[in-house]
Amino acid sequence: MLQIILGAVSLGLLWAIMTIGVYITYRILDIADLTVEGSLPLGAAIAASAISTGVNPYLATGMALIGGLAAGFTTGILHTKLKIPALLSGILTMIALYSINLRVMGKANISLLRMDTVYTIFQKLGLNETNSVIALGLIFVLLLIFLLYWFFGTELGSAIRATGNNPKMVRAQGINTNTMKILGLVISNGLVAISGALIAQSQSFADVQMGTGSIVIGLASVIIGEVLFGKRNFFSRLLSLVLGAITYRIIIALVLKLGMPANDLKLFTAITVAIALALPTIKSSLQPANNQFVNKFFKGGENDAVRK
DSSP states (O other), X not given: OHHHHHHHHHHHHHHHHHHHHHHIIIXXXXXXXXXXXXXXXXXXXXXXXXXXXXXXXXXXXXXXXXXXXXXXXXXXXXXXXXXXXXXXXXXXXXXXXXXXXXXXXXXXXXXXXXXXXXXXXXXXXXXXXXXXXXXXXXXXXXXXXXXXXXXXXXXXXXHHHHHHHOHHHHHHTTOOHHHHHHHHHHHHHHXXXXXXXXXXXXXXXXETTTTTTHHHHHHHHHHHHHHHHOOSSHHHHHHHHHHHHXXXXXXXXXXXXXTOOGGXXXXXXXXXXXXXXXXXXXXXXXXXXXXXXXXXXXHHHHHHHHHO
């Protein structure tokens, strides 16, 4: 059981980077960006192709970042300059990236078995495969949290946050909201591509289909993190995203351990996200009924007291 949980934690840390990227578009910019389903395998494809040709794994991961930034920039241009709706812009980029990923890899998948990865240095220090992933994932996630916390506290980062919250007010302040949207999409997909590169090196292969359903996984992690670990301030929100991604992976691991068929995982994830997203509506619909019960109870008590 401990090994199962450690494996879930290691994978959760890598997916947490993607979750933070999804959070930037979904919560900060208020955009449902489907580009992530193409930029995740793009990062994996670039890193795997580069490593298989002898490129340093860290340099290969940096190349994956550049590919993700380009994918986000493409979606941003389609949305802001060509006036294509954000959802459709993401879908168009995602579709285009499928062919691009095949071009990058030259085939449907690439194996990284017996090749050096970013985790090799930790394995040389005596850590096993799972602990190596946890160590590097923790370093990446902590650096990312502190870097993003600093960046979104700057004038430029605050402008991006304000663009998603109230674009009319931002435009009144003389800020170009289109530029802020493009920048947000670029940062988001850059992080998603890094996540894809790290996941591919962790599982020792890259596959053109590995991004399928990633947006749902990201949303599930965001919702779980916000519901279970709160969102008091921006730093706590970033931390809750990481914990949400880890919690989601632990839930999936335990569900599989209990005997759920692997083919039902996507259905389970979709149902989980749907319930989590519907919670505010369910709570608001139940609130009037609760208020009526409370009012009736206390009014009844007052009438009894008057009659006495």
